[in-house]
Every structure is written in structure tokens, then in C-alpha cells.
Amino acid sequence: xxxxxxxxxxxxxxxxxxxxxxxxxxxxxxxxxxxxxxxxxxxxxxxxxxxxxxxxxxxxxxxxxxxxxxxxxxxxxxxxxxxxxxxxxxxxxxxxxxxxxxxxxxxxxxxxxxxxxxxxxxxxxxxxxxxxxxxxxxxxxxxxxxxxxxxxxxxxxxxxxxxxxxxxxxxxxxxxxxxxxxxxxxxxxxxxxxxxxxxxxxxxxxxxxxxxxxx
Amino acid sequence: xxxxxxxxxxxxxxxxxxxxxxxxxxxxxxxxxxxxxxxxxxxxxxxxxxxxxxxxxxxxxxxxxxxxxxxxxxxxxxxxxxxxxxxxxxxxxxxxxxxxxxxxxxxxxxxxxxxxxxxxxxxxxxxxxxxxxxxxxxxxxxxxxxxxxxxxxxxxxxxxxxxxxxxxxxxxxxxxxxxxxxxxxxxxxxxxxxxxxxxxxxxxxxxxxxxxxxx
DNA sequence: ATAATGCTGTGAACTGATTCACAGCGTGAA
DNA sequence: TTCACGCTGTGAATCAGTTCACAGCATTAT
Numbered sequence: 453x454x455x456x457x458x459x460x461x462x463x464x465x466x467x468x469x470x471x472x473x474x475x476x477x478x479x480x481x482x483x484x485x486x487x488x489x490x491x492x493x494x495x496x497x498x499x500x501x502x503x504x505x506x507x508x509x510x511x512x513x514x515x516x517x518x519x520x521x522x523x524x525x526x527x528x529x530x531x532x533x534x535x536x537x538x539x540x541x542x543x544x545x546x547x548x549x550x551x552x553x554x555x556x557x558x559x560x561x562x563x564x565x566x567x568x569x570x571x572x573x574x575x576x577x578x579x580x581x582x583x584x585x586x587x588x589x590x591x592x593x594x595x596x597x598x599x600x601x602x603x604x605x606x607x608x609x610x611x612x613x614x615x616x617x618x619x620x621x622x623x624x625x626x627x628x629x630x631x632x633x634x635x636x637x638x639x640x641x642x643x644x645x646x647x648x649x650x651x652x653x654x655x656x657x658x659x660x661x662x663x664x665x666x667x
Numbered sequence: 668x669x670x671x672x673x674x675x676x677x678x679x680x681x682x683x684x685x686x687x688x689x690x691x692x693x694x695x696x697x698x699x700x701x702x703x704x705x706x707x708x709x710x711x712x713x714x715x716x717x718x719x720x721x722x723x724x725x726x727x728x729x730x731x732x733x734x735x736x737x738x739x740x741x742x743x744x745x746x747x748x749x750x751x752x753x754x755x756x757x758x759x760x761x762x763x764x765x766x767x768x769x770x771x772x773x774x775x776x777x778x779x780x781x782x783x784x785x786x787x788x789x790x791x792x793x794x795x796x797x798x799x800x801x802x803x804x805x806x807x808x809x810x811x812x813x814x815x816x817x818x819x820x821x822x823x824x825x826x827x828x829x830x831x832x833x834x835x836x837x838x839x840x841x842x843x844x845x846x847x848x849x850x851x852x853x854x855x856x857x858x859x860x861x862x863x864x865x866x867x868x869x870x871x872x873x874x875x876x877x878x879x880x881x882x
Numbered sequence: 883a884t885a886a887t888g889c890t891g892t893g894a895a896c897t898g899a900t901t902c903a904c905a906g907c908g909t910g911a912a
Numbered sequence: 913t914t915c916a917c918g919c920t921g922t923g924a925a926t927c928a929g930t931t932c933a934c935a936g937c938a939t940t941a942t
Binding site: 458471493544548552557622630632648652656 | 707753764815817863
């Protein structure tokens with residue numbers, strides 16, 4: 453099979469290419485060159501060709517890539533054979549933003565349950581997603597075959613929530629809490645640390661301004 | 668000076684170390700070894716030492732790093748001489764989560780203005796931040812000396828908003844819209860693409876499960 | 883006073899990702 | 913039919929980031 457683990461940067465870019473391709477398809481475009489896709493994605497053409505190579509798809513030297521087929525090829529790599537279910541933990545502003553954003557978006561990947569420790573937030577349906585109390589987590593995750601968890605709880609609760617999700621069978625986490633999680637090696641964790649990101653942007657924004665100001 | 672541009676991964680980790688150090692300080696810890704900090708941050712000890720080296724600080728072979736001093740040294744690199752002001756564009760769920768999270772958090776970096784195109788959301792104060800209509804953006808950004816912009820608007824509006832912010836003088840952007848921004852080279856852009864991230868987590872979560880299931 | 887310990891700082895090696903550069907090909911023009 | 917073009921696919925070179933491995937040192941124990 454060609455599904456030997458891809459580098460994670462590549463996986464991220466493939467996800468982006470697929471969205472760009474879907475946009476092109478909507479606009480009726482049937483073929484696209486690597487340099488066009490590259491421009492849209494903000495990367496180099498060589499990068500696009502390498503990434504496409506990783507999916508096993510080949511374009512034509514004269515036409516470029518067929519939009520429809522390339523998208524399908526990326527899908528074969530990114531999407532599993534079955535739908536993957538996602539659990540969201542923490543239904544504050546951030547959690548609700550996630551629910552609003554992903555409600556019925558992708559068929560292959562959907563948030564099927566939400567959890568919160570606040571009794572006032574549970575036992576209702578938000579954007580089509582049922583919100584359970586924390587005590588139900590392990591049962592629901594198992595019953596729904598959930599493999600991915602999104603952590604949108606306060607920092608202090610993050611580690612505990614991660615542990616509970618992993619115990620229940622989750623093997624991938626998207627962590628919005630600004631703290632590193634201690635997890636076993638078979639679990640993939642992606643940190644979305646807004647604090648760090650904002651500080652980084654501030655740092656480089658300052659570098660840019662200084663360059664303009666200074667010598 | 669030692670402030671030649673640092674690699675951006677390094678900047679991100681320094682931000683994290685600083686938060687960990689502040690935690691240690693609160694717990695009354697005065698010294699810390701690279702391997703301890705490494706464990707807390709989820710990186711190697713050699714990595715920590717390299718990163719610390721980049722700040723110009725030196726620890727003692729026997730005591731390790733002085734918590735207080737290392738934090739100060741990181742601050743000298745990450746924080747500019749003056750406070751940096753941030754503008755938030757888009758006051759939906761995500762935008763409000765940002766406001767709630769950053770309200771009066773760091774003294775050196777604070778959201779001082781928010782903008783939205785929805786008349787129902789503007790001309791009020793959320794978490795201490797005044798929310799203006801989009802028409803005011805260029806004026807307010809200039810008047811407040813804002814250098815960093817956070818884009819939390821729908822995908823379709825993102826490019827336009829980015830352009831407006833840059834025109835007004837912003838040199839760093841934190842982009843939550845799942846689309847690449849086309850920006851001039853002096854502007855630093857950090858993408859926080861939740862769609863991509865979630866697909867990536869799903870991909871690797873699946874790989875992990877398959878390993879357990881398969882041969 | 884001397885030796886043993888276990889740390890830091892750092893040159894060098896390594897690793898993974900990106901880019902270069904070009905052979906090979908399918909198409910359209912002559 | 914033949915040629916010229918400009919693309920793709922990919923081996924090789926490059927580059928950035930990380931890790932290794934060890935010299936040097938401040939401290940503690942003897």
C-alpha cells in the first residue's frame with residue numbers, strides 16, 4: 453500500500469490543497485498546474501509536486517492535474533475507509549465556535565458529542581450536537597466509536613480531560629489549552645496554543661517594524 | 668545586540684518556557700535544570716539548552732537555571748521595549764473566546780480594539796474591549812498604534828480584512844480563517860487553521876488505531 | 883586540599899524537509 | 913511527420929532544525 457505514514461506537514465498541506473481544489477471545482481475549473489495550486493496555497497510548485505507524489509497521483513505534462521481526480525486521490529489518503537467521530541470537551545465560547553464551524557461540514561469527520569462539567573451547559577443540543585455531562589464521557593466515547601478528541605477546557609482541567617479521553621479509547625487530540633499534555637506515545641497530539649501563537653506573531657511583527665524604523 | 672531574528676519554533680518554545688517558569692515561581696521553586704524544564708515542555712533537554720542559549724542567559728553547572736532570571740531573560744527577547752497593541756476582527760464565538768481569554772492577561776501584549784461588520788455587535792464593550800464598526804478600522808489602528816491583527820471572520824472576508832489591516836499599518840497577523848492569505852513579505856502571518864489541524868489529527872489518530880488493529 | 887559528581891554550553895553530526903535542476907513526455911503548431 | 917514547448921516526476925543538493933557527545937566547571941564530600 454502507499455499509505456506509509458506521511459510527514460505531518462505534508463498531511464496538513466494536502467488538507468489545504470483539497471479545499472482549494474474543491475473551490476476550483478465549484479468554479480468549473482477542470483485542470484490545474486502545480487504552480488497555480490502553489491500560488492493559491494502559498495507554497496512553491498516543487499513542494500506541491502512532492503506532496504502530490506505522496507498521494508500516488510500523477511498529472512499530465514501538458515494539462516497539469518485533473519482537479520476532480522487529484523481531490524479524490526488526496527481523499528483516499530486523508531480519509532479513512534469509515535467516518536471518524538470526534539468528541540468535543542468544553543462548551544465555552546471556543547467550544548461553541550468549534551460546533552458552529554464543524555456542524556455537518558465534512559461527512560468523513562464529524563463532531564458527534566460534546567461534554568462539559570458545568571451542569572447548566574449539558575443535556576441540550578447545540579448545532580445538532582448533544583452535550584453530555586463529563587460523567588458520561590467514557591461511555592459515549594466507547595459507544596460512538598470516537599477516535600478524536602478536541603480539548604477546549606481551561607488549562608487546569610486539560611491534562612485530566614486528556615487522560616480521560618485516552619482511557620476511553622481516543623488516539624488523536626486537538627489541544628486548545630496552552631499547556632503541553634503528557635500522553636502515551638501512541639496518541640497523536642496537535643497543540644493549538646493561541647497564547648504562544650500570539651506572542652510569536654507579536655515578536656515577528658516587532659521585528660518587521662524595527663526593520664522599517666531602524667538603520 | 669543578541670536580537671538577531673530567532674527561528675520561529677524557538678520563539679514559540681520560549682513563550683512556553685516562560686509560562687512554565689512563571690508556574691514554577693508561583694510554587695516557590697527558585698532553580699530548575701534543563702531536563703526538568705524539558706520534561707514539563709515535552710521536549711529534549713538539549714533543545715531547552717539551545718533555546719536558552721538563544722536568549723543569552725547562562726545557568727550554573729550545579730544549580731541549573733535561576734527561574735526568575737531565566738524568565739526575565741526570555742522576556743527581554745520576546746517582549747519589545749513598549750507594549751504591543753492587538754486588534755481583533757470578527758466578534759463571533761471565536762472572537763469572543765479570544766477576548767475572554769486575553770482580557771487583561773499580559774501587560775506587554777493586549778487586545779485594545781475589536782471590529783465587526785455586524786451592526787448589532789458593534790459600539791459596545793466586551794471584556795473591557797471596545798467593539799467598533801469596520802469603517803473605523805483604519806483610524807483606530809493608526810491612533811492606537813496597533814501592530815498585530817487577529818482575523819476571526821468568515822473565510823470569504825479574510826483576505827479583504829487582512830489587506831485592510833496591513834494598509835492600516837499592522838505587520839503581524841494571526842489568521843483563524845482556513846484560507847491562506849496573500850500578504851507582502853514584511854508581514855508575518857501565523858495560520859491557526861482548525862480545519863487542517865483537525866484533519867491532520869484524524870489522519871494520525873487513524874494510523875495509531877490501525878497499528879493496534881492490524882498485523 | 884583533592885577528588886568525584888552531574889550539570890551547562892557548544893562544535894559537530896545527523897535528520898528530515900525543501901528546493902534545485904533536468905530528463906522525459908504529451909500536445910499543438912508547422 | 914517532425915519540432916518546439918512547457919509541463920510533470922524525481923534524484924541530488926541544500927538547508928534548517930535537532931540531537932549527540934563531551935570539555936569545562938561549580939559545588940559537595942572526603
